[in-house]
Amino acid sequence: MCGIVGFTGKKQAAPILLDGLSKLEYRGYDSAGIAVRNGDKQVEVVKAKGRLRVLAEKTNDGQSMIGSCGIGHTRWATHGEPSEENAHPHCSDDGNVTAVHNGIIENYQDLKDKLVKKGYQFYSSTDTEVAVKLIDYYYKKYEHTPVDALNHAMVRIRGSYALAVMFKEYPEEIFVARKDSPMIIGVQDGESYLASDVPAILKYARNVYYIGNMEIGHLKKGEVKFFNLDGDEIQKELVEIKWDAEAAEKAGFEHFMMKEIHEQPKAVLDTLHSVLKVDEKDNSKKLDLSQVGLSDKDIKGISQIHIIACGSAYHVGVVAQYVIEDLAKIPVRVELASEFRYRNPILDRDGLVIIVSQSGETADSLAALREAKAKGVRTLAIVNVVGSSIAREADNVFYTLAGPEIAVATTKAYSTQLIAAYCLAIQFAKVRGEIRSNQYTDLLTELESLPDKIQRLIDDKERIQWFAAKQVNAKDIFFIGRGIDYAISLEGSLKMKEISYIHSEAYAAGELKHGTISLIEDGTLVIGVLTQSDLYEKTVSNMVECKSRGAYLCALTSYGNYNIEDTADFTTYIPKTDVHFAASLAVVPLQLMGYYVSVSRGLDVDKPRNLAKSVTVE
Numbered sequence: 001m002c003g004i005v006g007f008t009g010k011k012q013a014a015p016i017l018l019d020g021l022s023k024l025e026y027r028g029y030d031s032a033g034i035a036v037r038n039g040d041k042q043v044e045v046v047k048a049k050g051r052l053r054v055l056a057e058k059t060n061d062g063q064s065m066i067g068s069c070g071i072g073h074t075r076w077a078t079h080g081e082p083s084e085e086n087a088h089p090h091c092s093d094d095g096n097v098t099a100v101h102n103g104i105i106e107n108y109q110d111l112k113d114k115l116v117k118k119g120y121q122f123y124s125s126t127d128t129e130v131a132v133k134l135i136d137y138y139y140k141k142y143e144h145t146p147v148d149a150l151n152h153a154m155v156r157i158r159g160s161y162a163l164a165v166m167f168k169e170y171p172e173e174i175f176v177a178r179k180d181s182p183m184i185i186g187v188q189d190g191e192s193y194l195a196s197d198v199p200a201i202l203k204y205a206r207n208v209y210y211i212g213n214m215e216i217g218h219l220k221k222g223e224v225k226f227f228n229l230d231g232d233e234i235q236k237e238l239v240e241i242k243w244d245a246e247a248a249e250k251a252g253f254e255h256f257m258m259k260e261i262h263e264q265p266k267a268v269l270d271t272l273h274s275v276l277k278v279d280e281k282d283n284s285k286k287l288d289l290s291q292v293g294l295s296d297k298d299i300k301g302i303s304q305i306h307i308i309a310c311g312s313a314y315h316v317g318v319v320a321q322y323v324i325e326d327l328a329k330i331p332v333r334v335e336l337a338s339e340f341r342y343r344n345p346i347l348d349r350d351g352l353v354i355i356v357s358q359s360g361e362t363a364d365s366l367a368a369l370r371e372a373k374a375k376g377v378r379t380l381a382i383v384n385v386v387g388s389s390i391a392r393e394a395d396n397v398f399y400t401l402a403g404p405e406i407a408v409a410t411t412k413a414y415s416t417q418l419i420a421a422y423c424l425a426i427q428f429a430k431v432r433g434e435i436r437s438n439q440y441t442d443l444l445t446e447l448e449s450l451p452d453k454i455q456r457l458i459d460d461k462e463r464i465q466w467f468a469a470k471q472v473n474a475k476d477i478f479f480i481g482r483g484i485d486y487a488i489s490l491e492g493s494l495k496m497k498e499i500s501y502i503h504s505e506a507y508a509a510g511e512l513k514h515g516t517i518s519l520i521e522d523g524t525l526v527i528g529v530l531t532q533s534d535l536y537e538k539t540v541s542n543m544v545e546c547k548s549r550g551a552y553l554c555a556l557t558s559y560g561n562y563n564i565e566d567t568a569d570f571t572t573y574i575p576k577t578d579v580h581f582a583a584s585l586a587v588v589p590l591q592l593m594g595y596y597v598s599v600s601r602g603l604d605v606d607k608p609r610n611l612a613k614s615v616t617v618e
């Protein structure tokens, strides 16, 4: 997830591009760049690593770049570390094509190999440079018409993109192409604007076009034409935007947390698609961990696994322990990083240490990584930030594609980390011969169904909102479950604590009667998580034990388990799925519950007290 902008008009472009990018930094902020053209002079490109202010300083807030046509980009690295070289805009060697891109080119390696055979060279490790040179290739192959070059490239590119492209032979004009990644185009007072999102151009234009999927746009000053993939011109409706800037940044949601909850289906799909490949030979699906850097030989040699993390990332580790042990039969130990780093742990040299971290900068997790490396054990990081310290220092990295996460309480990053853990578990099981091919295919097919099932849970949020509103005065809340349900309870309880400030605890349901049940009294809210069919009855009886002490019971279980309504006071259901993947669905109602209780208590959902998005100090 990056932010792109573009402008062609009467005013100087650079200040407008920088201003627009400053409104899109929530989409990515590890590097930035702009390209500006003064009439038919050579395009000028300036890029900088780091926050946008570095680029602003480098261009004297845009004053040093002359020209009334330009494109700009603020980056969230997915392919290639944050660096000036990998920053956008990217250009073809002869400067014929200059472009910025938001999205992921899934087949960029294949395309790159083909272009190298055509004599193209590459200076960056980005997928975008491949798209630029592919467009240049077709531009030169098909009579120099930008629309033709774009639609030929679009047919061959697999993945998602919003591209803004300047062609040397078309000064003062910008061409755009879109598939899945957002883009809007504004026209106002003889000037034309483009951006990934409304906040970037709201100050300049309130009348916008929404370019559709697999469509191309041609921007001239104050005029825009649209084309379909066949190059035929198409008409688009001009829409007036009514939002204010702040609402626009949250895409109309009241809080970043709710926006990020809604982004989970796409984040999960993107992360899965980063390693799920279709075998051209027999069209079967398979996981390809080559990008992660783990060979089958490496996987066969793993003797044990340690998963180490903090906060919600640690809770992903607890889920992963159950899934990896059950599918791949490898012993797994989950550790809190702040404990692991001082415990002088005994690690087997043939073991694997997995560090899970959204930010990749959490001090305790980084120290744990260094501890494991010092003991000569291979380290694999599951990380959301490309180029972060943990990503740079780990031997192998599985990048999650959640995009920037602004709200302190993680949601979409947690969900993508689960997907990464499932993919590792399934591939380890397959390579080590613990599961048969049909099981492998069934598990992958079930993984692919998760984004839609998550979307259904999000669409059904009002029911959770109704229930949550009744819990605003709760003093204590207990989440209980067994196996993976215990791991889910840990995350549900943390979400509630983090943002509603209500005392909440998660408990292994079978452990309750060994002490904590003494805290249950009339009206104490107990939330039972029951997604594991083989543990269902056991957990029901633990809930009944609580009820007999006066607890108010809420049950979270799979559709079909309707007999729970005889026990629970309120029940919410999740779509059926493979029990190994239940956490990906069950966490959604629990995220929503924490969110709505926090909102009902009038609290700062996105920036809860005493917490930080990433704790980079010990």
Ligand code: BG6
Pocket: 310, 311, 312, 313, 356, 357, 358, 359, 360, 361, 362, 365, 408, 409, 410, 611, 612, 613, 614, 615
């Ligand atoms: C906390 C965040 O500071 O750190 C949590 O508030 C997060 O949401 C935890 O789970 C670990 O952070 P990270 O970046 O290492 O996953």
